[in-house]
Amino acid sequence: xxxxxxxxxxxxxxxxxxxxxxxxxxxxxxxxxxxxxxxxxxxxxxxxxxxxxxxxxxxxxxxxxxxxxxxxxxxxxxxxxxxxxx
Numbered sequence: 812x813x814x815x816x817x818x819x820x821x822x823x824x825x826x827x828x829x830x831x832x833x834x835x836x837x838x839x840x841x842x843x844x845x846x847x848x849x850x851x852x853x854x855x856x857x858x859x860x861x862x863x864x865x866x867x868x869x870x871x872x873x874x875x876x877x878x879x880x881x882x883x884x885x886x887x888x889x890x891x892x893x894x895x896x897x
Contacts, residue, residue, distance in 0.1 A: 822854035847882020849874035867894040
């Protein structure tokens with residue numbers, strides 16, 4: 812995902828091909844636990860502030876279980892927040 816400043820950025824499922832069109836052209840979230848693995852189907856990351864030393868914002872997404880995983884059911888993550896230092 813190319814993040815060039817504050818804004819809303821889309822999360823989407825990673826293309827199934829081994830060849831990806833270009834770095835930063837997609838973003839996904841993978842969730843791993845002893846209960847299984849889920850992959851993003853759709854969502855957003857909102858960057859409120861970004862600087863050379865950090866970023867903060869919010870995120871939300873839905874995820875489906877990986878076909879090979881013992882995970883079941885769709886996950887919904889809402890009102891997530893981040894505040895990171897680089």
